Amino acid sequence: MSVAHAAGQSAEALAGQAATDAARRTSVISEFLSHYYATNPVTATFTGVHDYDGRLPDWSLHGTRAEIQTLERLRRQLALSDEAAPAATLRDDATALDAELVRGYVDLRLGDLVGEHSRSSNPALWTGEAIFGVVSLMIRNFAPAEERLPSIRARLAAIPAFLESLRTESSLPFPTLWRDRAIRECGTAQRLLADGLPVWHSALAGDASVQAASSAFAETEQWLGERNTDVPTTPAGNLDLLLLRGHQSLETSRELLRRAEAAMEEAKASLDESVARFPGGTWSAVQAAIAADHPTAQEYYASFERRWREIHAAVSAANVVTWPDWPIRYVPIPEWARDHASSLYWLFYRSPAPFDPYTMYEYVVTPVDASMSPDVQRARLSAWNHSQITLNHVVHHGGLGHHVQNWHAIHRSSSRIGQVAAVDTASRIGMFCGGSMAEGWACYATGLAGELGLLTPLERLSEQHTAVRLLARCIVDIRMHDGDWPFEQCVRFYETQVGMTHDVATAEATKNSMFPGTALMYWLGTDAIQTARTTLERREGAGFSLKQFHDSLLSRGAIPAPLAARILTA
Numbered sequence: 001m002s003v004a005h006a007a008g009q010s011a012e013a014l015a016g017q018a019a020t021d022a023a024r025r026t027s028v029i030s031e032f033l034s035h036y037y038a039t040n041p042v043t044a045t046f047t048g049v050h051d052y053d054g055r056l057p058d059w060s061l062h063g064t065r066a067e068i069q070t071l072e073r074l075r076r077q078l079a080l081s082d083e084a085a086p087a088a089t090l091r092d093d094a095t096a097l098d099a100e101l102v103r104g105y106v107d108l109r110l111g112d113l114v115g116e117h118s119r120s121s122n123p124a125l126w127t128g129e130a131i132f133g134v135v136s137l138m139i140r141n142f143a144p145a146e147e148r149l150p151s152i153r154a155r156l157a158a159i160p161a162f163l164e165s166l167r168t169e170s171s172l173p174f175p176t177l178w179r180d181r182a183i184r185e186c187g188t189a190q191r192l193l194a195d196g197l198p199v200w201h202s203a204l205a206g207d208a209s210v211q212a213a214s215s216a217f218a219e220t221e222q223w224l225g226e227r228n229t230d231v232p233t234t235p236a237g238n239l240d241l242l243l244l245r246g247h248q249s250l251e252t253s254r255e256l257l258r259r260a261e262a263a264m265e266e267a268k269a270s271l272d273e274s275v276a277r278f279p280g281g282t283w284s285a286v287q288a289a290i291a292a293d294h295p296t297a298q299e300y301y302a303s304f305e306r307r308w309r310e311i312h313a314a315v316s317a318a319n320v321v322t323w324p325d326w327p328i329r330y331v332p333i334p335e336w337a338r339d340h341a342s343s344l345y346w347l348f349y350r351s352p353a354p355f356d357p358y359t360m361y362e363y364v365v366t367p368v369d370a371s372m373s374p375d376v377q378r379a380r381l382s383a384w385n386h387s388q389i390t391l392n393h394v395v396h397h398g399g400l401g402h403h404v405q406n407w408h409a410i411h412r413s414s415s416r417i418g419q420v421a422a423v424d425t426a427s428r429i430g431m432f433c434g435g436s437m438a439e440g441w442a443c444y445a446t447g448l449a450g451e452l453g454l455l456t457p458l459e460r461l462s463e464q465h466t467a468v469r470l471l472a473r474c475i476v477d478i479r480m481h482d483g484d485w486p487f488e489q490c491v492r493f494y495e496t497q498v499g500m501t502h503d504v505a506t507a508e509a510t511k512n513s514m515f516p517g518t519a520l521m522y523w524l525g526t527d528a529i530q531t532a533r534t535t536l537e538r539r540e541g542a543g544f545s546l547k548q549f550h551d552s553l554l555s556r557g558a559i560p561a562p563l564a565a566r567i568l569t570a
Contacts, residue, residue, distance in 0.1 A: 022093065022095045022096075024077075025078065025095040025096065025098070025099045026095050028074060028077045028078055028099070028102075029095065029098045029099065029102060029416060029417075031074065032074050032102050033416065033420075035070055035071075035074070037049045037051070037052060038051075038052060039057060039058070039063075039067050039070075040057060040425075040430070041053070041055040041056065041057055041133075042056065042057065042129055042132055042133045042136055042425060042426050043423065043425045043426075043430045045133075045136040045137060045140070046136050046140075046350070046351075046353060046423050046424060046425050046426075046430070047353055047354055047355060047420050047423045047430065048142065048353030048354055048355030048356035049355055050142065050143075050151075053137060053148075053151035053154075053155075054150065054151045054154030054155060054158075055154070055155070055158065056129065056130065056133050056155055056158040056159065056162045057129065057162075059119055059126070059129075059162070059165055059166075060165045060169055061169050064113055067113065068110060068113055068114075071106045071109055071110055072106075072110070074102070074106060075103060075106045075107070075110075078099045078102060078103050079103070085100060086570070087563075087566040087567045087569075087570035088567075088570045090563070090567055091567045091568075091570055094414045094415055094416075094556075097414075097415050097417075097556065097559070098415055098416050098417045101415070101417040101418075101421070101431075101433050101559060101560075102417065103245075104245040104246060104248070104433055105417075105431055105432070105433060107241070107245045108241070108242065108245055108246050108432055111238065111241065120169070120170045120171070120172055121170075121172045121174065121175075121178075122174070122178050122182075122514060123166060123170070123174055123178065123179055123182035123220075123224060124178050124179075124181040124182040124185065124427070124514070125426075125427055126162070126163065126166045126182070127163075127181075127182045127185040127186055127189065127217075127220070128185060128344075128345055128426045128427040129162075129426045129427070130159050130162055130163060130189070130213075130217075131185060131188075131189050131192070131344060131426070132344075132345070132425070132426035132427075133155045133158075133159075133426070134152055134155050134156060134159075134197075134213075135337075135344075136426075137151055137152050137155065138152070138200055138336075139334075139350075140353060140356060142353065142356040142357065145200075145201055149201065149203060149204075152204070153204075153207065153209045154209075156193075156207070156209035156210055156212070156213040157209040157212065157213075159212070159213040159216050159217070160212050160213065160215070160216040162216075163216045163217070163219075163220045164216070166220065167219075167220060167223050172231075173227070173228045173229055173231045174224075174227055174228075174229050174231065175229060175231050175232065175233040175513065176229040176233065177233050177506075177510045177513070178233070178510070178513075178514060179224050179227060179229050181510070182220075182224055183221055183224050183225060184343055185343065185344060186217045186218070186220050186221035186224065187217075187221060187343075188340050188343040188344055189213075189214075189217040190214050190217050190218055190221075191339070191340060192337075192340045193210050193213055193214045193217075194214065195336075195339065195340075196336040196337060196339075196340055197210060197336070199335055199336035200334075200336040232486070232487070233487040233509075233510070233513050238516075239253045239477075239478065239481045239482055239516060239517055240252055240253055242432070242516060242517035243256070243517065246432040246433050246435075246517060246560070247432075247433070247435075247436050247517070247521060247524060247560050247561075247562060248433070248559075248560035248562050248563035249524065249560075249562045250562065253478050253481075253482055254482070256474070256478060256520065256524065257475065257478045257479070257482075259527075260471055260474045260475050260478070260520075260523060261475060263471055263523070263527075264468065264471040264472065264475060264497075267464070267467045267468045267471055268468055268497075270464060271461075271464045271465060271467075271468055274460075274461055274464055275461070278461065283465075283499060286458075286461050286465075289458060290385055290387050290458050290461070290462055291382040291383075291385055292382070292385075293385050293386050293387065293458055294381040294382055294384065294385040294386060295381065295386065295389075296381075297368050297369070297370070297377050297381065300368045300381065300384070301330055301331075301332075301365075303386070303389055304330035304363075304365065304389055304393060304394065304398075305329070305330060307386075307389055307390050307394045308328065308330075308394050308398060308399055310454075311390070311394055311395060311399050311400060311449065311454055312399060314452060314454050315400055315449075315452065315454075318452055319547055320448070320452070320546045320547050320550060321400070321404060321546075321547055321550035321551060321554075322404075322408070322547070322550075322551050323399075323400065323404050323407075324407060326358070326361070326403065326407050327359075327360045327361065328360070328361045328362075328363055328398055328399075328403060329360050329361070329362055329363065330363045330364075330365055330393070330398070331362045331363070331364055331365070332364065332365060332366070332367035332369075333346075333364045333365070333366065333367060334364070338367065345426065345427055347424055348363060348364050348365055348393065348397065349363050349393070349397035349398055349402060349403070350424040351402065351406045351422060351423050351424050351438075352406055352410065353423070354409070354410045354419055354420055354423065361403070363393070363397070363398045365384070365393065366380055366383075366384060368380050368381060368384070386456070386458070386459070387456075387458050387459045387461075387462040388462075390449075390455065390456075390459050391446055391455075391459055391462055391463055391466065395445055395446050395449045395454075396442045396443070396445065396446055397442065399445075400445040400448065400449060401441060401442030401443075401445035401446070402438065402441075402442050404445070404554075405422075405437070405438060405441045405442065405554055405558070406422070408551070408554035408555065408557065409422065409554070409557035409558050412551075412554070412555050412557075413555065413556055413557030414555060414556055414557075415556040415557050415559055417431065417433070417557070417559070418434070418437075418556045418557025418558050418559040419557045419558075420557075421433055421434025421557065421558040421559070422434030422435065422437065422438035422557075422558035428515060428518065429558075431558075432517070432518075433558075433559065433560050434557075434558030434559070434560075435518060435521040435525070435558075436521040436524050436525035436528065436560050436561040436562065437525055437557075437558045437559055437560065437561045437564060438525075438558045439521050439522045439525055440521065440522065440524065440525015440526045440527075440528060440529055440561040441525065441529065441553075441554070441561070443466075443470060443522050443523070443525070443526040444525070444526045444529045444530065446463050446466070447463070447467075447526070447530075450463055468497075468498060469498050470522045470523050470526075471523055472493065472494060472497050472498045473508070473512070473519035473520070473522065473523075474519060474520040474522070474523040474524065475493070476490045476493055476494065476508075476509065476512050476519065477512050477516065477517065477518070477519040477520040478520060479493075480509070480512055480513065480516075481516040481517070487509055487513065490509040490512065491505045491506050491509045492505075494508055494509065524561065524562065525561035525562075526561075528561040528562045528564070528565040529553065529561055529564075529565065531565060532549075532553070532564070532565035532568050532569055533546075533549055535569050536549060536568065536569060539569075549568070552568060553568060
């Protein structure tokens, strides 16, 4: 046999082995996704997978053990190597990319199920899951309301057993602020069931399943009030594991902290310089001007639509990213939810379900109408001012940011995990690995809008302040979960460095404590995107295309931004 023939056989054998490995990975990834939806039925509903709409998850000790066994088996099946594949391989092989993301998800999920941040230590995860198990079926028009009623009744009927698992099988003491959030949600749930459900559909008035669910929330509320909460609000989180396996960051938390603190000094100096040039020369003067710059009550809803069209037209004309005609409409929060939304993890914009039909997305906003007193109208319009509308509700969420990124994830993603990872669920996104791209891109998008000259002077000042706030959240996230700062010091940092009120700072620090590694993903993702762009601009020179860069960045869906950056620059 000739050397050339032997080499040819070897190449054929290697190609055959690669195809076999890819087929096996595809099969395991499919099994993983089936397991993911079956064990997370509320997340499945939000994703547009409706096979489990009548169920709540099994978070009992038995269910947890079964989930751990399945995840460990899937992890072994995907463990061709625990070494991360080269970026060039992940760029060209979607199954290898998804296998890496699944391995990371499993590593973190196993920690979630048994560690200090497990669901057995956080009752707010249970109350949120129970509430949004029902709400998820009310806010998505994937089928006529009559067809959704049986699943709503089934989930209502499942709430007593679900909450009983919390009461009977959770032995850990709860941090006080986590318990207090769960208590508030129990009270809100009872009011929502009594007042909101019958408004949504009259067939639910007096329904036995509604009564049983309400009683279960009342019993859980009383039980929570009697629980021992003598534990710190800032239990340690394994931050470097979250960074490496979830965000796919090659930097440690300490390395990121040094860069974030330096970036915050620079961002604050830039903000202070801009504020000094503003009439009055103080941040309070800027805040007053931003609040005063708002639409009238008559213009309120139309101002969202108008600004959306302006931004869409300008971005399309600049040809910097593919932004299809994916229609969106701004509407008031539905009447059945208005009195309850502010006490829940209620999002004005939730990612469209990847597997549900899409016609018109309804972005809900706080209502302003003629029935309100002039004082209430003024207060709401001041809060929902032009800067808030443009930066938060058009650019970040409803337009260039999340909405565009979600379209690319749903319609263009070569990664099956990236397609669904950033779906908004009952208390956070579905998969931790999707956060740095979803939030990183949305924050980058506000900077891009400024770069394109689409922001007013007040909007630019507000955007500068947001950059400081996001860096502060990153710093607190790291300082808290690396054990540097106690909870109270984190609150003080928000008050002194960002200007938050005590209540807002406490709420922000509480979220930090519940979800380690989450607040830092905004700056981490934005920084990774901007760094990759700068690298390619220098490398490609006049041949660099901003549109090609953005479309390539988004083409794998919500995968970790640091990993996407390595793939793009490989």
